[in-house]
Amino acid sequence: MVGGKWVTAPKVTKFPDPMNGEPFLEIPDLTKEDLAPYVASLTSCPKSGLHNPFKSPERYNMLGAVCAKAGAMLRKPEVADFFARLIQRVAPKSYPQALGEVVVTQRFIENFSGDQVRFLARSFGVPGDHAGQISHGYRWPYGPCVLITPFNFPIEIAVLQLFGGLFMGNKMLLKSDSRVSIVMEQALRMFHECGLPPEDVDFINCDGPVMHDLLLRAQPKMTLFTGSQRVAELLAKDLHGRIKVEDAGFDWKILGPDVGDMDFVSQQCDTDAYGSLGQKCSAQSILFMHENWSKAGLVDKLRDLVEKRSMKDLTHGPILTVTNDTFFSHLEAILEIRGTSVLFGGKPLTAKEPHNIPSCYGSFLPTAVQVPIEAMMKPENFSLCTTEIFGPFQIIVEYNDSQLPLVLEACERMHSHLTAAVVSNDVHFQNKVLANTINGTTYCGRRARTTGAPQNHWFGPAGDPRAGGIGTPEAIKMVWSCHREIIVDEGDIPADWTVPPRT
Secondary structure, three states, rough: OOOOEOOOOEEEEEOOOOOOOEEEEEEEOOOOOOOHHHHHHHHOOOOOOOOOOOOOOHHHHHHHHHHHHHHHHHHHHHHHHHHHHHHHHHOOOOOOHHHHHHHHHEEEEEEEEHHHHHHHHOOOOEEEEOEEEEEEEEEEEOEEEEEEEEEOOHHHHHHHHHHHHOOOOOOOEEEEEOOHHHHHHHHHHHHHHOOOOHHHEEEEEEEHHHHHHHHHHHHEEEEEEOHHHHHHHHHHHOOOOOOOEEOOEEEEEEEEEOOOHHHHHHHHHHHHHHHHHHOOOEEEEEEEEHHHHHOHHHHEEEHHHOOOOOOOOOOOOOOOOOHHHHHHHHHHHHHHOOOOOOEEEOOOOOHHOOOOOOOEEEEEEOOEOOOHHHHHHHHHHHHHHHOOOOEEEEEEEEOOHHHHHHHHHHHHOOOOEEEEEEEEHHHHHHHHHHHHHOEEEEEEOOOOOOOOOOOOOOOOOOOOOOOOOOOHHHHEEEEEEEEEEEEEEEEEEEEEEOOOOOO
C-alpha cells in the first residue's frame, strides 16, 4: 500500500508453515530499486503533519469516527475470531492468548472514539507580561513517521502504535515482520472500510537491509522501533537519534519472603515465562525466588503446570526466533557455571511429543535453569546469565534475606528495563525493591506479573531517553508528538512608548 493504493510487488518471498515446514505464504519482497514510490509518499507529508491544532482540525473528529466504527467491528465475535485465528496461523500461540491480543486492540480503538482523539491535542495557556500577551503550549506532529513492529503481537503492537501516530497528525509508514504482515494487511482493509483514508498509511513488505535503506533515503522525522536491542542501537545511530524504542526486555520477577496463594502465584509464573511460547518482550526471563518459596514447593508446582503445555492446543509450539542450535548452545554455556542445574525442560520437543516443525524454527521444551546467585553475579557469568532467549526459557535464582542486596545489584546491572514484578504483600519489602529499581512497567503485590500489556496503563521501558510507551494518552503524546509553544503578543502599544536606548 503506497500513496493510497494497493500495488503488486514484482517479487515475493516464500515462508514455510511454522507447524510443518510446508510452503505457506508468498509475501511481497521489495528491493532497493522498488522504494522510490515509498520515499516520495513519505516525504510528501510536511513537518506540520496531516493535521495539527491549526490545520485540518476536522481530522481529529474523522479519526474518532473511524475508531467508533472499527471498535464496533472488532467487537463482533466473528471478526474477533477471524483475527485470533489468523494470528494463531502465522504466530502460533493458544487461542486465549491470540484472542486476548484482539480484545486489547478492540478496547484501545474503542477508547479513542468520539472526541477522545482531539482531547489528546489539548493545549494550555499561560498569562503573559502585559495585556494582549499569552503563551500557548500545543502538541505538534512530526509529519512523516515510520513504525516498525515485530512478529509476536501482529495486531496489538502495530494498531496501538499506528493509531497513536495518526491521532497526533502524522503520516505513517508501517513495516510489520513479513512472517505475520498478513494480519495488518487485513486490519488495514478493515480500517479503510471504517473510513480511514487510504493515503494516511503506507504499508511495506521487505527485508531489514532494504528497510534500512528506505529510512536513510526518506529520513522520517520520527521512527518507532519495537524489536531487538541490536537493531535499535543501529537505528538510533543512523537516524541521528530521531527514534523511540521499545526494545528487548530481560524482565525480572522477585518473589518476596511472604509465601501465600501458591496456586495463583505458580500459575502466573508459568504464564509469564511460557505463555505465547515465551515470545514476549515482557516475558519473565529471570525469577528471583526467596528461599521460603523454594521450601514451600514452588518449583514443583511450576513443573507440573509446564507439563500440561502441549502442541495440541498451541500452549506450546514453534519458536520463531530461536533455533534449537542457538538454544542448546546457550544452555550448555550456562550449565558450565558451577552449581547450575536444569530444573525442568532442557530437551528437544520430540522428547515429549512428535512434530513437524521446520529446523529454521525452534522446537524445545519449556526450560528453567537454577543458577546460584553468587555465581551469577561474577563478572564472567553475569552477561551470559542475563542474555535474553526469546522463547520458553528462564533463569531461577534462589536467595535469602541477607542476599537481597545482591538481587537489587543484579537488577541495577541489567541493561533492559521494560517490565518487572514484585510479588509480595509486605509493604516494607515492596518499598525496598521499588525504591532501588527502574523498570518502566512494574507490577507490585501478590498478583504481580510481568506480562499482560493491556490498553489501560502505560507499557514501555524506563531509564532511556529514547523509551517508547504504548497504549495510554501519555504514551501517545510522548511518542508521537512534540511540544510547540506559540506566544500571542497582540496588545496595544502604549501611546507614550518611545524607542529605548540600544543595549
